[in-house]
Amino acid sequence: MRGASVYTHSHGASDSQTADLAKTENSADRYGGPLVQGASPEVQQILASLVTEEARRGSAHMASAVVSSFQSRINLLPNPHRHAAFAVLKSAQIPSVLVEMGFMSNRMDEAALRQAGHRAMVAGAMCTAVNRYFASAGVGLAG
DSSP, X not given: OOSEEEEEEOSSOSSHHHHXXXXXXXXXXXXXXXXXXXXXXXXXXXXXXXXXXXXXXXXXXXXXXXXXXXXXXSOXXXXXXXXXXXXXXXXXXXXXXXXXXXXXXXXXXXXXXTSHHHHHHHHHHHHHHHHHHHHHTTOOOOO
């Protein structure tokens, strides 16, 4: 395999390879959900569900911005927006994406990732994606 990909959280994986990867990566992580002090368990569950859904939509929007920014500059996997239950993506409070820049097991990806120019291009594409995300969300970035 060769190319970049972007992952968002989902209880089901987009493919078996992604499911296996998430299982391996999650073996060292733990997650605790949001807690609203003083609210009944039912209200806590409703509020957590609303926040989680908003973060899920934001994550999908950010993933689209990353894929769009990468498309003309960086080799992407087929169907580059993937999803799985990665522990690092389970934050219910903020949109979260996991960007895989390539495969160290692929000689061409490894060679590209070792080049400062390629890494700068990836960083620039990420910066563009983040700026697009915040611009479309109506939030400006300082600096």
